[in-house]
Amino acid sequence: MTPTQIILDCDPGHDDAIALLLALASPELDLLGVTTVSGNQTLEKTTANALRVLEFVGREDVPVAAGADRPLVRERFVASYVHGETGLDGPALPPPTGSPVEAHAVSFLAETLLAAPRPVTLIPTGPLTNVSLLLSLHPDAAARIDHIVLMGGAIAEGNVTPAAEFNIWADPEAAQRVFSSGLDVTMIGLDVTHQALLTPAHAERLRRAGRVGTLVGELFDFYHRFHHETYGFPGSPVHDAVAVAHVARPGLVETSDRAVVVDRGGELSRGRTYVDLWRRTDWPVNAHVGTGIDADAFLELLLERISSFDA
Ligand code: BDR
Ligand code: CA
DSSP: OEEEEEEEEEEHHHHHHHHHHHHHOOOEEEEEEEEOSSSSSSSHHHHHHHHOOOOOOOOSSSOOEEESOOOOOOOOOOOHEEEEEETTOOOOOOOOSSOOOOOOOOHHHHHHHSSSSEEEEEEEESHHHHHHHHHHHOOHHHHTTTEEEEEOOOOOOOOSSSSOHHHHHOOOOHHHHTSSSSSSSEEEEEEHHSSSSOOOOHHHHHHHHHHHHHHHHHHHHHHHHHHHHHHOOOOOOOHHHHHHHHHSSSSSSSEEEEEEEEESSSSTTTOOEETTOOOOOOOOOOOOEEEEOOOHHHHHHHHHHHHTTOO
8 A cells, every 4th residue: 555645734742743653653654744833832842842753763864844933914822831831841852953954844845745756645733824825835836735634623612712723723814724725625623632532541551562652651641731620631632643543544533524714803703613514604615524533443543553663
């Protein structure tokens, strides 16, 4: 089987880091590069974190390109209350020894897409600033995208405000640009990711697997404190890893083809993804919207793949 070529556009971030590890450990996927964006932390920190994770598993061969250091029009807001001051608080990961490539993430995306022998799947797991810039600046390269499978939005809940999910809220103008692009977009939102929780028992199993499992266990310990205190969840959603898992194993997330419009208005509704679930409008259908997940299959896949680093 020919692996699906992917690029991960991310803002690590605990769940981005786990998504990156899952991508590296999945033989169904060929990771062409990692692009970073300001989101969970500043661009400088999310870029360093991508490098730190790749170096930890000896995958310095995967290029990292740094992108937008702020949203298109909104003020930058980082999620240190979830991910800590470094963006990856918890484990004692050393600072990176390597550097990102010289090219800006948007140029890197364009060059990589144009050079790839077949269309590429883009997996954005942070604010959509880089992707939106790519669509505007390099439409020829964007046309080489096979699918966009993004983590963001929600049908019916919010995590940064009652109305909105963080990635979409952080840069709603960019998100609307992506949803209205005409490309094949899959939205993995909170309704889905909140159904598949990584629990302390899973983390314990990972720790027993070895060095990389222990890293993920330590990431979990920090990240889970927030989800337990805020939501009372017995485990933590590994949002971004669900998007990667859905590309590695299509069908893992159940989807419905629906219209999605992003609210670019004021504070109350900013970043809300209006999903026309019951087809109440004539808005054009523009996304495969995640509605359900085989949580056990996802968690088993995640544990198996992370453990395979230490096998
Ligand atoms: C999303 O926001 C970030 O905090 C996570 O990394 C994830 O991409 C969840 O709302
Ligand atoms: Ca993220």
